[in-house]
Amino acid sequence: MKKEQHQCEGKVFGDYYSHRCRNNASYERDDKWYCKRHDPVSIKEKEAKSEAKYNKWLKEDRERTRRRTAEIAYCKDLTTEELESKSNKI
Numbered sequence: 001m002k003k004e005q006h007q008c009e010g011k012v013f014g015d016y017y018s019h020r021c022r023n024n025a026s027y028e029r030d031d032k033w034y035c036k037r038h039d040p041v042s043i044k045e046k047e048a049k050s051e052a053k054y055n056k057w058l059k060e061d062r063e064r065t066r067r068r069t070a071e072i073a074y075c076k077d078l079t080t081e082e083l084e085s086k087s088n089k090i
Contacts, residue, residue: 005024006024006025006028006033007020007021007022007023007024007025007033008020008021008022008023008024008025008033008034008035008037008038009021009025009032009033009034009038010023010034010035010037010038011038021035021037021038023035023037023038026039027039027041027042029041
């Protein structure tokens with residue numbers, strides 16, 4: 001018995017037009033068939049992973065900015081020689 005082939009329901013957007021995805025579908029969601037790229041569940045997982053990565057970067061960036069601001073505030077009244085002598089002691 002041959003397995004029935006389904007075409008993906010996803011849309012592919014070109015420069016001036018869109019067309020239906022030409023990939024064979026592997027996932028059925030709500031009576032529609034999708035390939036891995038256009039599967040709504042896969043898309044949500046990819047978006048969640050990307051958002052988590054961005055939020056981690058954003059948190060680290062805010063901490064770097066906060067630290068740099070504190071360093072600048074601490075060092076604003078010091079001369080270059082004082083800064084150099086403090087860094088040599090560390």
